[in-house]
Amino acid sequence: MSRGAFTAEDRAILLRRHLDEGIPLTRLSTDSGIPVRTLSRWMSQYRANGTVESLERQPRSDRGKRAIPQDLIEAIEGLALRRPAPTAAFIHRRIADIASARGHPVPGYSTVRAVIAGIDPGLKMLAHQGETAYRDTFELVYRRTATRPNEQWQADHTLLDLEIIDPKGHASRPWLTIILDDYSRAAAGYSIFVGAPSAERTALALHQAIRGKTNPSWPVMGLPDMLYSDHGSDFTSARLERVCLDTHIQLIHSKPGVPQGRGKIERFYLTITTELLPHLPGYIPHGTRGRPSRPAELTLEQLDQILEKFIVTEYNHRPHSSTNQAPAERWSASGFIPRTPAHPEDLDLLLLTVAAARKVQRDGIRFASTRYVSPVLAAYVGENVTVRYDPRDAGEIRVYFNDEFLCRAIAPELASESITLEQLQNARTKRRRELKQQLRERRSLADALPTDARYTPSTNAVIPPAEVPAPATEPTPQHKLRVYETD
Template sequence: MTDNDREQIALFRFSLISPILNRQVKKQNEYLAKVAAKKHNVPYYGVREYSPKTIAMWVRAYRKGGFEGLKPKPRNDKGKSRVLTPELKEVILEAREDHPDRSVSLLYDQLITEKKMLPSQASYSTVYRFLKKKNLLVNSPRKEENRRRFAYDQVNMLWQGDEMYGPYLNLDGKKVKTFLFAFIDDCSRVITYAKFLTTEKFSAVQQVLSEAILRRGIPKLLYVDNGKVYHSDNLHFACASLGITLIHTKPYDAQSKGKIERYFLTVRKRFLPLLTDDDLSSLDKLNQRFFSWLEKDYHRKVHSSLKMTPLDKYMSQISQVKTYDDPEKLKMLFLKRAQRKVRHDGTISVNSKLYQVPPVYIGKKVKIRFDPETYDNIYLYENGKCITKAEPVIMADNAHAKRGNPISFAKMTEGGSKNV
């Protein structure tokens, strides 16, 4: 099992327990029983079922160790192969032939119950991989949930996020497209943060969501569409680390995000017509005009559904807001995660560039995090904590670095050498 597999499994486990962590569940035992009654397509393991006790254990693990606590522990016998004997293969294939419609999880449990196989002889994942290789898995049909209307009476319970096409800027005679990224609080209709940007990349989502969290606190649920940037692993990891449940809408289903879509309509009707040529002469001027309109007009205008302004509604529950005031730590949560093996010269390669790491890691695999768009800084992580920053290799500096070897090329060329 790779580190990426362990992270994906942790994300899956978090998706099951997040309603409990965010107090969406009134009766925990009933929720656990409901989840345990379903079959789940688990990363690495495949289709599995879990007992309420196991899921409750994940809740305790997250509360104790955070996101890292949900990762499966490395195997004690790592490095040793697990091979099914010919006899065991025959037993498994025989059971599959007798019960072709049963899930691998149920098949495995029955083999253990009937004492045809011992748990120590083969794990569930070993049996799953064997049947997968033989194309003998059974895929359960996916059941779609009915969409229901929702409205929360608590601020920061749910934020909706999306983007809309903005006006074109006129920069030195060239038209530049803009995009408005925004997040709205479902209860108060406050725009937790919004900004016009000239990119649709993940950095735009990161910038706006980070600022929203620093300004308005941490939401329990984040409801976004199916765009590529919202499916980024970086966003999944950041949300899981913050205890935010990330929810995606169905494709091409704008109605499911009614509040943010209604806000964008307000922007088109009440803000865009106010823009002048000077406002569109730079991105900074466009955003300055937008921020001013947002605070003076939108946030202070009585909302027809709330019968009060969005800002007043939000401030009425300000004591319930869970704040976050560490910008640097928040920035680190959104970095891309990867793994590299340290070469014998103490370097790793990232984006075709070499970076120096402490010699103690030579020959070992290290976990790193970085911004995939800028590659400005490469950080080394161990057990979920940043331990140091990898420095770019500068060949010219290395050529003059002092080394333990007393023999130098310069001395060898000065009037010959006794070593020649």
């Protein structure tokens, strides 16, 4: 055991053996491995004070102080904070030259490394990785925390690690827009689409979040007091600001380039990426440079159905790791009555941004090759109206006359089921292709029929012999010189 490992009590017991039992210090030195001089010094301290505390190891007076001059310490730190960061060996060689030039003793390599290791980590990160890395690691973050349901919703987009078959038959990566309740972590609404995020997609997700759901297992609805989003152009659009103003929603944006404070919605995306997408064809694992593990098979409509099932039946109804409650249960537990729009039709006017002008015909409104009818339209035959619709459900449209809500018109053949406009368009395209194929087949059959010879002249008719031309006589040679015989 080393001398430093002996406590004051251990030293006192060792010295008592010498005082009480008469064991010589030389024998104690042999048994303990402590030099005789050290034991003699301890004995002198003990006899002078008579207390165990006098045998405590005294700290060094120069503890915490480096033996190298301050100017060399500053030089080491200055070299270490350069960008890119130099190695400790390089800094030691430079400091050795500087110390020799200034007449100082050359510090050892371990001393230089100790000085480098003692630099403030925040200072090193700021010097080597920049302000963004320092902010994301060391700056304090204010996390907005709601105290009740619908007090604050978060909205964001993400590009899914998945390939699907888009309407044109190409492999594409879809985007997901999600509306998340901050208090319960429940998903209130979403929008899945192909193409860049836009204000229209955000409006559709917000429309679904606010309106009551047909599925009783998805109770989240109503108007939030606050909508928190990033600083993207779709979230800062004038239309979304108008929607929030008209519905009395406070719109708050995070600072540009500062994602902190939105970790809850990022955690939801991580759940989707790790628990749902790996089970789907077309999933793109991390580190594969965008190549899916299996070929894409799902369409956008199929992915929409799968995502809704995962949100409603799994995510919203299992305990969350942060709250230890199921999101849907936590949202409904307080028994509050959500704030709803005074006129739901006004919400449709604000959020259903897809609009088209049509004229009311005697049999209703023709839109997307489909007939929509309503008894209210009887008084507006011949009038120009504006129709708005939800691309997710082409079974009905909202009709506005002079920007005032008029009625909801339904398509009789679609009213019994929910069908998207894209499905309707795909069905029409498929039918048109089938008809074109039938047309080509019938034309090819017609081309293969024998020629109609009813009016072709008969082959038994007497054909007059062709008139035989007279043999040609040799032409009289022409001479440039006129002679008497040919004159």
